[in-house]
Structure formats: C-alpha cells, structure tokens
Amino acid sequence: MEKMQFKKAINASAMKVYETMIGKETFKQWTAVFNPSSDVEGGGIEGNWEKDSKILFIGISKEGKREGMVGYIRENIPNEYVSIEYIGILDGDDELTKGPIAEAWQGFENYTFESHDGVTTVIVDIDVNDEMVDYFRETYPKALDKLKEICEDVERVTTPL
Numbered sequence: 001m002e003k004m005q006f007k008k009a010i011n012a013s014a015m016k017v018y019e020t021m022i023g024k025e026t027f028k029q030w031t032a033v034f035n036p037s038s039d040v041e042g043g044g045i046e047g048n049w050e051k052d053s054k055i056l057f058i059g060i061s062k063e064g065k066r067e068g069m070v071g072y073i074r075e076n077i078p079n080e081y082v083s084i085e086y087i088g089i090l091d092g093d094d095e096l097t098k099g100p101i102a103e104a105w106q107g108f109e110n111y112t113f114e115s116h117d118g119v120t121t122v123i124v125d126i127d128v129n130d131e132m133v134d135y136f137r138e139t140y141p142k143a144l145d146k147l148k149e150i151c152e153d154v155e156r157v158t159t160p161l
Contacts, residue, residue, distance in 0.1 A: 001107055002133050006124040008144035012151040014079040014115040017122060020151045021111065022049050022082065030147040033139060035059030049073050049082060056090055069105065070095045082111040086127075104129050122147070 010017050020026045024040065024047055031038035037060040044050025051073055058068035068090040075083040088097035089105050096102045107127025114121045122144065128136050 002128050002130060004126050004128050004133070004136060004140070006126075006140045006144055007121055008141075008148055009119050009121045010148045010151045011119055013118065014113040014120045017120045017147070017151050018079045018082075018113055021122070021147060026150055029150055030143055031057075033143040033146050043073060049076050051076050055084065058090060066090065066092055070097060071109075074108075079115075080113055084109045104131075 012020075021030070022043075027040055028038055037058075039058050040047065041056040041058060042053060043055040044053030049055065053073050055071050055073055056068055057071065058066055061067050069086050070088045070090055071084045071086040073082070074085045075081060085108055086106055088095060088102035090096075109124065109126040112123040112125075114123065124140065124144070126136070126140075
C-alpha cells in the first residue's frame with residue numbers, strides 16, 4: 001500500500017468544488033476518467049455522503065460485470081473535508097470485505113478543500129494498492145483536470161458577468 005497525494009487549483013468557491021465533486025451527476029462526469037460507467041450508490045439519505053453511511057463506487061468492467069469499491073464516509077465537513085474508508089471491493093453483487101483480496105484494497109481516500117481569493121485547491125490523500133500506483137499516478141491528475149473543467153464551466157455559467 002502506498003500513500004499518494006494529488007492537488008489541483010480550481011477557479012471556483014470551495015462550495016462549488018465540493019458540490020461538484022460529490023454531486024450525483026457531476027461525480028459521474030469527473031470520475032468517468034477512471035471508468036466511463038462510473039457511478040455511486042448509497043451515501044445516506046439522498047446520497048449526500050452522510051458521515052458513517054455506506055457508499056459503493058461502481059462501474060462496469062470490460063467484461064460487462066459490475067465492480068468497484070465498498071466504503072464508508074468517515075467524515076464529511078461540507079466545503080472543507082471528506083474522508084472515505086474503503087473496506088473492500090464489489091465483485092458483481094458480492095461485497096468482499098474479508099480476506100486477502102479485500103485487504104489489498106482497504107485504506108482511506110481523503111479530500112481537503114482549501115480556498116483563497118476565489119481559488120480552491122483540492123488535496124487528495126489516498127492509500128493505493130501497490131498494483132495500482134502507476135495507474136493512479138497517471139489517471140488521478142486527469143480526473144482532477146476534468147473536475148476543474150466542470151467546476152470552472154459551472155462557475156462561468158452561474159456567475160454574473
């Protein structure tokens with residue numbers, strides 16, 4: 001397991017970045033970089049990532065099988081910080097949370113939102129399975145670029161000129 005960190009400065013308020021990052025439809029857009037069918041299920045009432053709620057990050061594999069991560073929201077301070085603890089993986093409709101396969105994926109993914117003068121820096125601290133380090137090193141910055149694009153497009157649309 002390797003600890004990795006990624007940062008991205010986004011020209012939008014912390015509230016806008018936070019809401020775009022966890023919003024059901026916008027989540028699918030920025031995480032499509034990881035898997036084009038990326039989606040999220042759970043997260044508490046109305047899927048708002050409530051503290052201690054179970055959450056599934058899912059996608060469809062190239063073979064057409066449902067797969068993903070099983071986690072819990074351990075902290076959610078709107079516009080400031082979100083912490084997700086992964087406890088295992090999703091294999092079809094089965095949640096694997098015990099044994100060596102699950103253990104290889106257990107860890108945290110934390111998002112910190114730091115805002116200064118209308119620019120929000122998203123800091124992602126994530127525990128990465130050794131086999132996925134190169135993939136995340138290449139893919140996570142692209143996902144954050146997509147998040148930036150969505151936030152800044154949304155910010156231009158909602159901010160009066």
